[in-house]
Amino acid sequence: MQTTTPAGDDVEVESLPDAPLSNVTILTGAMARADRARWAEYASCANLGNDAWFNGRPTKRLREACEACPVHNTCLAYALCNEATLAGCRAGFWAGTLPGARDALARGRSASDLAMSLCDALVEDGLIRTPQRHQSAS
Numbered sequence: 423m424q425t426t427t428p429a430g431d432d433v434e435v436e437s438l439p440d441a442p443l444s445n446v447t448i449l450t451g452a453m454a455r456a457d458r459a460r461w462a463e464y465a466s467c468a469n470l471g472n473d474a475w476f477n478g479r480p481t482k483r484l485r486e487a488c489e490a491c492p493v494h495n496t497c498l499a500y501a502l503c504n505e506a507t508l509a510g511c512r513a514g515f516w517a518g519t520l521p522g523a524r525d526a527l528a529r530g531r532s533a534s535d536l537a538m539s540l541c542d543a544l545v546e547d548g549l550i551r552t553p554q555r556h557q558s559a560s
């Protein structure tokens with residue numbers, strides 16, 4: 423299974439069962455909105471290369487980039503949505519967090535909640551003006 427880094431590079435991650443389709447639809451809708459806002463173009467880490475995310479522990483440069491990143495909120499919310507579509511498969515260093523920390527942040531949250539958080543993050547980072555609310559999965 424593949425996922426995408428903030429720099430837009432595709433990387434392989436462990437394959438796990440898919441999340442329910444209704445949840446995937448909600449999550450990918452929010453992620454598509456973030457992609458349309460071109461959030462990754464503002465990433466401080468855009469030129470650091472994949473090793474910075476997926477080489478075990480994050481580098482000092484990546485930690486510093488995250489601390490100063492103008493799309494930090496969006497990056498974290500996007501990672502939580504993306505990883506929820508992978509049925510809990512978490513990999514890499516996103517927005518200053520390792521997989522275990524993101525697992526704790528996502529635990530018990532619905533797809534709708536994660537999607538709304540991503541829309542709120544887009545507003546907080548100045549990428550869109552108004553959040554778009556998503557319907558709960560039935």
Ligand code: SF4
Nearest residue numbers: 465467488491497517
């Ligand atoms: S918060 Fe960190 S990992 Fe996320 S886009 Fe910014 S620099 Fe990259």
